[in-house]
Amino acid sequence: MLEHAKRSGIIDEGSLQLNAVAADADVIVLSAPVGIIIDHIKTLAELSLKPEVIVTDVGSTKQEIVKHAQKLTEKKVIFIGGHPMAGWHKTTISAARADLFQSAYYFLIDDTLIDERHKAAARALQGLLSELDVKWLTVSASRHDRIVAQISHLPHILASGLVNMSQNEFQSSPLSLKLAAGGFKSITRIASSDPTMWTDILLSNRETLIDKINRFHQYLERVRQALAASDRESIRTFFEKRKSRATISMNRPAHMHRTFTTYFLISQIALVHLPV
Numbered sequence: 016m017l018e019h020a021k022r023s024g025i026i027d028e029g030s031l032q033l034n035a036v037a038a039d040a041d042v043i044v045l046s047a048p049v050g051i052i053i054d055h056i057k058t059l060a061e062l063s064l065k066p067e068v069i070v071t072d073v074g075s076t077k078q079e080i081v082k083h084a085q086k087l088t089e090k091k092v093i094f095i096g097g098h099p100m101a102g103w104h105k106t107t108i109s110a111a112r113a114d115l116f117q118s119a120y121y122f123l124i125d126d127t128l129i130d131e132r133h134k135a136a137a138r139a140l141q142g143l144l145s146e147l148d149v150k151w152l153t154v155s156a157s158r159h160d161r162i163v164a165q166i167s168h169l170p171h172i173l174a175s176g177l178v179n180m181s182q183n184e185f186q187s188s189p190l191s192l193k194l195a196a197g198g199f200k201s202i203t204r205i206a207s208s209d210p211t212m213w214t215d216i217l218l219s220n221r222e223t224l225i226d227k228i229n230r231f232h233q234y235l236e237r238v239r240q241a242l243a244a245s246d247r248e249s250i251r252t253f254f255e256k257r258k259s260r261a262t263i264s265m266n267r268p269a270h271m272h273r274t275f276t277t278y279f280l281i282s283q284i285a286l287v288h289l290p291v
Contacts, residue, residue, distance in 0.1 A: 020108050037062050042143065045072040048215040053083045060086035069136045071095040075163060076219040077156035081126050093136045096124030096156065099149060121149040126156045164223040169231065171213055174206040
């Protein structure tokens with residue numbers, strides 16, 4: 016992966032050894048499955064880093080990450096929790112998109128902006144990422160996890176469930192699944208996302224997700240009851256309410272400001288060095 020990034024001109028240098036390069040970093044961005052981000056936070060807490068280094072992450076859940084980041088805070092290392100809402104179901108650097116973050120919302124986690132030093136670091140981080148053209152939002156870790164459970168995590172569960180159900184239903188007739196048209200493909204596109212990453216995401220937000228699943232089950236039960244009763248009006252009302260989807264903006268994604276020596280932790284342990 017590192018060689019591909021070098022050949023593509025994406026990075027100048029790369030390393031698989033966090034311990035070897037973290038000490039030279041001005042900014043460290045942890046971009047990995049949630050469980051691995053937590054492991055790297057523990058590792059960074061044991062290393063000697065620059066006094067004003069900024070450590071941030073792009074993990075899909077925030078409460079567990081912020082809790083473990085206390086280890087950095089106790090060592091006077093600045094940690095800023097973050098999460099760009101710009102997912103892509105394809106993985107590895109070969110699937111990178113230059114426009115991924117354009118007009119996307121980017122969460123900064125209020126729980127980590129604990130004093131003026133951390134707030135100044137957050138402003139510096141925003142400056143570093145200014146050319147991404149993102150829309151910044153500051154929320155608490157708990158509110159963030161409730162929001163993404165509804166608009167990201169639950170949809171991934173439903174998409175994967177629909178694919179699994181369809182595969183079982185058409186096990187004896189594979190052609191039937193190949194007949195799926197635009198609607199099925201659109202709703203299940205995200206089911207091809209990385210299984211390891213999504214296992215970590217769901218487990219790190221499990222309590223909120225259990226509640227969301229239970230509530231969604233109630234909606235399905237209402238539809239089932241309406242069908243059983245041939246209740247045309249209830250079914251029509253169910254589909255009428257879905258018109259609120261028109262309020263959802265379609266995010267399209269840009270470039271990195273060449274300001275700092277920056278290290279990105281990609282996938283599991285790949286560390287890449289962007290040029291200044």
